[in-house]
Amino acid sequence: MSxxxxxxxxxxxxxxxxxxxxxxxxxxPNLKPVTFSLGDIIYESQGQMDYVYFPTSSHVSLxxxxxxxxxxxxxxxxxxxxxxxALFMGGDTTPNRAIVQGAGEALRMSATAMQEEFKRGxxxxxxxxxxxxxxxxxxxxxxxxxxxxxxxxxxCRWMLMTHDRTHSDELQMxxxxxxxxxxxxxxAISITSQRLKDKGAISYKRGHIKxxxxxxxxxxxxxCYQVVKAENxxxxx
Numbered sequence: 311m312s313x314x315x316x317x318x319x320x321x322x323x324x325x326x327x328x329x330x331x332x333x334x335x336x337x338x339p340n341l342k343p344v345t346f347s348l349g350d351i352i353y354e355s356q357g358q359m360d361y362v363y364f365p366t367s368s369h370v371s372l373x374x375x376x377x378x379x380x381x382x383x384x385x386x387x388x389x390x391x392x393x394x395x396a397l398f399m400g401g402d403t404t405p406n407r408a409i410v411q412g413a414g415e416a417l418r419m420s421a422t423a424m425q426e427e428f429k430r431g432x433x434x435x436x437x438x439x440x441x442x443x444x445x446x447x448x449x450x451x452x453x454x455x456x457x458x459x460x461x462x463x464x465x466c467r468w469m470l471m472t473h474d475r476t477h478s479d480e481l482q483m484x485x486x487x488x489x490x491x492x493x494x495x496x497x498a499i500s501i502t503s504q505r506l507k508d509k510g511a512i513s514y515k516r517g518h519i520k521x522x523x524x525x526x527x528x529x530x531x532x533x534c535y536q537v538v539k540a541e542n543x544x545x546x547x
Contacts, residue, residue, distance in 0.1 A: 323364040323417060324390045324546055325437050333433050340423040345415050346370075348482065352393055352408040359402055362394035362424050367414030369475040371491060372449075373407045382456070382493030383468075385449050386411070388475025390546055391441045397421045398428045398438055411483070411491075412476050440545045447541040455534040456493065461502045464492055466531035469512070471538070473521055481519040506530070 326334060326341075346352075346368045353359055355375055363370070370393050372385035384406060387393050393416075396404045402421070428435050455464055468491065472481060485503065489496040503519075506512050511526035512519055521527065528535070 322366050322389055323392075325392060325441055326364055326417070328437060328547060329433050337419070337427060337434070340419050340427075341417040342419070343415060344418045346410040346413055348410055348413045350410040352410065353404055353406070355405055355407050356403050359394055359397055359404065360421055361418045362392050362397055362421065364392045364417040364419070365389050365414070365475075366416055368410060368416050369412040369414070369472070371409050371411040373409055373491075374405070375407055380493065381407075381490045383491040384452055385445055386468075386471050386475065387445070388412075390475075390542060391445060392438070394421075394424075395438070395442050395445065398425060399442065411472070413482075444538075444542050444545045448538045451534045451538050455532060459532040459534065461492075461494060461498050462505065462530055463532035463534075464494075465499065465502050466506070466511075466527045467535040468492060469519075469521065470524070470527055470531055470535050473524065473527075474539070479521045481521070482517060483519065484517050 326337070329337070341364070344363070352363060352370060365387060366389050369386065369388035371383045372387065372393075373381045374384050375381050387408075393408050394404075396402065428438060455467060459467075465488070468488070469481070473479070485499040486496050488494075489499045492499070503512065503514055506527070507514060509526055509530070511523050511530070512521055514520070
């Protein structure tokens with residue numbers, strides 16, 4: 311992670327752009343642009359959290375790591391939200407690892423500045439609480455999905471959620487990376503990806519997936535994608 315001297319887009323984080331102009335101007339001196347690379351670890355499980363991050367062109371996976379080292383993604387954060395909800399929910403650590411899934415930029419804010427603004431109440435506090443509700447819905451639906459739905463349904467849901475946050479048809483990730491996110495065997499991801507390729511939904515080569523027909527992914531995905539999307543739209547606008 312590195313600090314940026316300039317910001318390539320005029321603050322496209324949806325939580326921040328939804329704030330009244332007066333509130334945003336008050337926050338602006340405390341928002342510092344940073345650049346993330348693929349695989350950067352923002353927080354480690356139980357690690358000290360000194361900042362919150364508002365992704366703009368980056369997106370971040372929240373991973374749960376088991377004792378044996380196996381992993382599964384429990385949440386995905388893009389420019390609709392922020393990373394670090396524990397800092398305004400009463401804690402200063404998190405049981406999850408936050409790792410950059412899509413390289414890009416974010417706005418960083420110190421925990422102290424964020425907490426002071428949160429205590430003021432008003433639009434900023436409401437925005438963070440509404441986002442937290444949306445994230446809880448995503449985490450809950452992911453748990454249900456991982457228990458009840460097929461590998462193809464889960465993979466399509468995950469691709470659609472990632473696509474929403476990258477705003478690009480090009481996804482830079484290996485089958486091994488996806489298997490770590492979904493808690494599945496790499497072979498299962500390879501077989502399912504080939505099936506989606508045969509249907510014309512995607513093309514892929516090592517480390518690179520291209521979405522060719524989003525409609526096919528939506529048809530093959532389970533209801534979980536639409537549940538999470540609808541809740542995001544309802545709460546975040």
